[in-house]
Amino acid sequence: MQSTETSAWQGEWERGQVRRRPRTVHQRAARHLCSSCGRISPKKLPHCPTCRSVCYCDRECQRAHYYKGHKEDCEEFLSPPLDVTFVTEPIEGEKYARDPIFAQHHQDGFGCWVSIKTSPHCELQLLANPTRANKDAHPRLPGDPGVTLDDLDNCNAHASNLLTLQVLVQNRRKDKKTGLVIGSQSRVVSFGKSTEDVLKGKTTVDGVTTFRLDEQLFASVPVAYDPFDKEPRLLVKNVDGIELKEDTRPPPAVKNAEKGILALRPGQYAILQMQYRVGDGGSIRKDWTALRLVQTLTLPVIVPWEEDRSLTAIEADFARDHAKSGATPLGMRVMFDQDAVQEFFKDGIKGGDEAHIRSHYGEKGVKKYDRETEEAKRKSLDIVKEFRRRGGTLEEALVFQLGAGMTDEALLTLLHWEED
Known part of the structure; x- marks a missing residue:
C-alpha cells in the first residue's frame, strides 16, 4: 500500500517524465521506498545503519525485515550501500547497470565490490591524461613543464593501457572497531596463462612483479604510478555518499587522499578509483581484453586498526613486502567474475564499438559518438600542429601520434575523459 501523499519527484517518476539526472532520481526513489512494506514516503527514510543498502518507514518495518531475511543479507554483504555514484542495477x-559488479568479497567484517570506470568506446586509459581529469583538462605533451618526448616514450604515456576500476569498500564489523584501508598497495593479479600477455606492455614505471604458485608464474600489477605527478594514480571519489571533488576538504575518514588510506568506522564506506597498467596499447587496449587477463584484485585492509603505528610506516611495510622478489600480493582477495564481464561487454566483443554503444547508450549515444569521433580527428590535427610549433618535426609528430598507439579511439580517450 502506498502513501496518498506524493511529491514532485514521485510524480515525475511515475509519469516517466523525470528531468533530473537518472542517477540522482534513482537515489531519491530508493531512499524514499521502504524495503519492508513497499510504501513510498515523501520524506527521505532512514537506512540500515550497518549496510546502508535498505531503508525503512519505522522501527517496526526494520524489525520485520530483519527477521524476514535482512539479517543474513546484511551479514553476507548481499548488496552494496545505496549510492548515486555506484548504481549496480539497471535504471x-x-x-x-551504470556500474556493473565484476568482483565481490567480504572478509573480517569488511566488504568489497569492484566495478569499472569505462567509456562508450571501452578504450583503456592513458598515462598522459591527468588522474583527475575533466572537460577542461589537457593531455601532457612534449614541451609542457617538466615533460619531454623521451619522458612520454619511456612510460608509453600515450598508449591505451590503464585499466580503471572503481572499488567500494565498507566496514560492517559488529565489534565497533575501525578498519584501515591502504588503497595505494592494491594489486590486480593475472591468471597463470595470461601472465605473458600482461607483461607485454611493461614500462619503466609500472612496477609489475611476478611470483610463482603451484609451478605457475603470475603477474602482480600495482596501482599505476604517475611519474609526472609523482604519486599513485588513484582517487578517493566518495565517502559515505559525499562526492569528493578536487577542491573538497577530505572528511576525517580520509587519512591520506594521495595514497587512498582510509579509516572506516562500522557502517562507513568509501569508493576508490584506481588504475592498473594491464594493457599494451596494441592488442590489449579495450576494457574487456584487460579484464580477461586478471583473476583477482587484492586490497590491504587492517582490522581492527589499533592506531599504534604511523600510517606512513604501515604503508611503507606493505610497499617493502610487495617489492620483494617473488612476493605474493597482500590483502583481501576479490575474484573477478569473468561471466559477468563477458555479459556486460558481449555486444562490443561481437559487434565492435557501435554495437556496444547502441546497446548501452541507445541511438542518441551512437550519434554523439559519431560527433565526438569527428571532433577527435580535428583535435588530432591540432595536437600535431602544437607538437610541431614546439619544435618537433613532422616525422616526430607522426611517431608521437601513431607510434604511441593514438588511434581515433585513443584520441577520444585522450580528449573526452570527463567525470560523470
Missing part, C-alpha cells in the same frame, strides 16, 4: 529502462 530508467536501461539494459545494463
Whole structure:
C-alpha cells in the first residue's frame, strides 16, 4: 500500500517524465521506498545503519525485515550501500547497470565490490591524461613543464593501457572497531596463462612483479604510478555518499587522499578509483581484453586498526613486502567474475564499438559518438600542429601520434575523459 501523499519527484517518476539526472532520481526513489512494506514516503527514510543498502518507514518495518531475511543479507554483504555514484542495477529502462559488479568479497567484517570506470568506446586509459581529469583538462605533451618526448616514450604515456576500476569498500564489523584501508598497495593479479600477455606492455614505471604458485608464474600489477605527478594514480571519489571533488576538504575518514588510506568506522564506506597498467596499447587496449587477463584484485585492509603505528610506516611495510622478489600480493582477495564481464561487454566483443554503444547508450549515444569521433580527428590535427610549433618535426609528430598507439579511439580517450 502506498502513501496518498506524493511529491514532485514521485510524480515525475511515475509519469516517466523525470528531468533530473537518472542517477540522482534513482537515489531519491530508493531512499524514499521502504524495503519492508513497499510504501513510498515523501520524506527521505532512514537506512540500515550497518549496510546502508535498505531503508525503512519505522522501527517496526526494520524489525520485520530483519527477521524476514535482512539479517543474513546484511551479514553476507548481499548488496552494496545505496549510492548515486555506484548504481549496480539497471535504471530508467536501461539494459545494463551504470556500474556493473565484476568482483565481490567480504572478509573480517569488511566488504568489497569492484566495478569499472569505462567509456562508450571501452578504450583503456592513458598515462598522459591527468588522474583527475575533466572537460577542461589537457593531455601532457612534449614541451609542457617538466615533460619531454623521451619522458612520454619511456612510460608509453600515450598508449591505451590503464585499466580503471572503481572499488567500494565498507566496514560492517559488529565489534565497533575501525578498519584501515591502504588503497595505494592494491594489486590486480593475472591468471597463470595470461601472465605473458600482461607483461607485454611493461614500462619503466609500472612496477609489475611476478611470483610463482603451484609451478605457475603470475603477474602482480600495482596501482599505476604517475611519474609526472609523482604519486599513485588513484582517487578517493566518495565517502559515505559525499562526492569528493578536487577542491573538497577530505572528511576525517580520509587519512591520506594521495595514497587512498582510509579509516572506516562500522557502517562507513568509501569508493576508490584506481588504475592498473594491464594493457599494451596494441592488442590489449579495450576494457574487456584487460579484464580477461586478471583473476583477482587484492586490497590491504587492517582490522581492527589499533592506531599504534604511523600510517606512513604501515604503508611503507606493505610497499617493502610487495617489492620483494617473488612476493605474493597482500590483502583481501576479490575474484573477478569473468561471466559477468563477458555479459556486460558481449555486444562490443561481437559487434565492435557501435554495437556496444547502441546497446548501452541507445541511438542518441551512437550519434554523439559519431560527433565526438569527428571532433577527435580535428583535435588530432591540432595536437600535431602544437607538437610541431614546439619544435618537433613532422616525422616526430607522426611517431608521437601513431607510434604511441593514438588511434581515433585513443584520441577520444585522450580528449573526452570527463567525470560523470
